[in-house]
Amino acid sequence: MEASETRTQVLPGNDGAWGAATLLSAVGIEKAYRRLGRRRKRAQVLAGAGIELYPGEVVGLVGENGSGKSTFMKVLVGALDADAGTVTTRGRIGYCPQEPLVYSRLTCDEHIELFGRAYGMPDADVRRSRNELYEGLNFARYAGVRVDRLSGGTLSKLNLALALLPDPDVLLLDEPYAGFDWDTYLRFWDLVEARRARGKSVLVVSHFVVDEHRFTRIVDVRDGRTWSR
Numbered sequence: 473m474e475a476s477e478t479r480t481q482v483l484p485g486n487d488g489a490w491g492a493a494t495l496l497s498a499v500g501i502e503k504a505y506r507r508l509g510r511r512r513k514r515a516q517v518l519a520g521a522g523i524e525l526y527p528g529e530v531v532g533l534v535g536e537n538g539s540g541k542s543t544f545m546k547v548l549v550g551a552l553d554a555d556a557g558t559v560t561t562r563g564r565i566g567y568c569p570q571e572p573l574v575y576s577r578l579t580c581d582e583h584i585e586l587f588g589r590a591y592g593m594p595d596a597d598v599r600r601s602r603n604e605l606y607e608g609l610n611f612a613r614y615a616g617v618r619v620d621r622l623s624g625g626t627l628s629k630l631n632l633a634l635a636l637l638p639d640p641d642v643l644l645l646d647e648p649y650a651g652f653d654w655d656t657y658l659r660f661w662d663l664v665e666a667r668r669a670r671g672k673s674v675l676v677v678s679h680f681v682v683d684e685h686r687f688t689r690i691v692d693v694r695d696g697r698t699w700s701r
């Protein structure tokens with residue numbers, strides 16, 4: 473998706489709130505999952521959730537286990553259809569899912585090449601971004617290693633690097649630092665802060681109270697809705 477492009481996903485429901493600086497707006501998001509074994513019974517996970525993201529923000533998405541944070545993020549990125557609501561985005565969106573979507577037989581380098589092509593990036597941009605990410609997340613020594621031989625923490629680094637590769641305007645990260653050691657955890661926040669300072673927007677699912685001071689804003693997912701604080 474090119475930087476000037478605006479994607480509007482119109483679902484049955486409300487209109488999106490949209491201003492000149494808005495990078496992402498979601499309004500009235502509803503989502504229910506079918507319950508196993510109970511015909512026609514559905515579990516309502518989101519019931520009117522919404523969010524707006526602006527340049528230069530790092531927003532924390534918090535809430536109890538099972539409150540719907542991942543579901544909401546999947547709807548925001550278009551990986552999951554909502555039952556109702558509107559999502560509008562501007563520019564390129566990067567998404568780091570909780571479970572890495574990778575190919576076990578490909579190496580880190582091969583993943584980066586493959587994703588770079590899929591993003592439509594020129595080869596020189598892929599090389600430059602790859603080198604910065606290997607350096608920034610300290611995993612250049614695994615460049616030629618197959619994914620099924622990586623440790624869990626290194627796999628999380630690759631998962632994050634694949635989302636960062638095209639330098640997206642909005643970055644949606646679902647518990648990105650699972651398995652990171654302390655040094656990598658600090659490097660991760662350096663990368664996030666550098667993006668924020670360049671006017672990018674980052675939304676991070678977090679469970680840690682210790683992270684709270686790193687967020688410009690916190691959005692709580694509770695009772696199917698979103699509450700800003």
Ligand SMILES: Nc1ncnc2c1ncn2[C@@H]1O[C@H](COP(=O)(O)OP(=O)(O)OP(=O)(O)O)[C@@H](O)[C@H]1O
Pocket residue numbers: 505506517535536537538539540541542543544
């Ligand atoms: N594909 C699915 N089918 C049915 N139910 C689902 C599905 N995905 C999630 N759920 C249910 O929806 C609810 C919200 O799940 P979700 O993963 O969005 O929560 P979460 O806030 O991200 O949780 P956590 O903090 O544990 O990661 C949970 O009750 C979960 O069991």
